[in-house]
Amino acid sequence: MSTMPGKNQTASLEINPIKAEIDEVKRRRILEEAVRQFFEKGYEATSLESIAEGLGVTKQFIYSRFRSKAELLVHVCKAGATAADETVAFSATLAGEPATRLAQIIRYFVRLQIEHRREVALYFREAKSLPAEEAVTIDASKQHFHRMLRALLKEGSLSGQFEIADPSLAASALGGMASWAFTWFTPEGRWDAESVAQELARLALRTVGVRDPEAYVIDSTA
Template identity: 40%
Template sequence: MGAPQKLRAEVAAYKRRRILEEASHLFFQHGYGSTTLDMVAERLHVTKPFIYSYYRNKSELLFEICQSGIQLSLAALDEALGATVGPLERLKRMVDMVARLVIENQEYIVVYQREEKNLQPADARAIRVMRKEFDRRVAALLREGAEAGVFEIEDASLTAASIDGMITWLSVWYVPSGRLSVSEIVSHTIKLVLKMVAPSARN
């Protein structure tokens, strides 16, 4: 790709990202049903046709917002699991990275939780596949740790889904002005997860 084409691609990506950010903010504040593309355009100081040049409709915007969170989580999981350390340290890194990501992208995660019911069926299925992949890979890590004797779990898949739920729920109750900092919340979450999987003698 030549320099002009690369620049155009970067500009287009930036515009798409800005549309998503403003749409996410409005969905978060007012709900998907009460938000119109006119409202998104107004926040961006553009016309509605400008939005249509990047997204087909409001439904596509919702899908892009909803899948962004799980895509970021999978990327963080890849990085954590790729570390050349034992399963315990990889689990700690995964919780740390994904918990911070969930808090930093609070609006996107909350919009997905609230508005999943408004996704097109095919879009909802695609996101569920990604979420199942996340849980599957965490479960594999838990089984590895159990075989190494550092974890004690009865059901790896159920435990993975529970860890996923615990981390995802941070987006619902986290308040930037709350008494705990992001680092304190993440540290507490790591401790809770480690208690869930620790061998009985360590509980």
């Protein structure tokens, strides 16, 4: 007995992925407009009505994809915190001595922070408005990043490659330096994202006592 799908089934299989793709585009447009308005006006001063108006759609268009303004904020803040999770995952793929890995991690993280700078800014600015449960989940990403960086700095200190007294304090300092690039980076400025990422990697290495950062800030595609 044949198990080949009929014409109607085939058409359905072809349409469903397209429908899902279109729906994802609509979700992204809603989130982009929410980011713009949250960033420019602040979360409290933004309403679902103003987001719908900015998109030229009805409020129901938004409600069919997001339950509330708070849910929009959760998605935006998760995007702002995703750099920490992605960098932790990236760090697990690296090999080599601590200084090489530290340079790669800082560069990777800074590039992500710059790429998602508005979402990152909103996370820092509007975290107080997040539902408590979601705030705890998102904050866990920061803690994972800190622990990863602290472990690497401790390894480098024990090997004698880094000169630091307290790996946890050093992790907070380096993480803060890399995180706050979003506050001053502008695409129209004289520094592009990759140049900033490379320079902050050099500064991170100097901060932990590496005397020749250039020996470890390698390949720009890393």
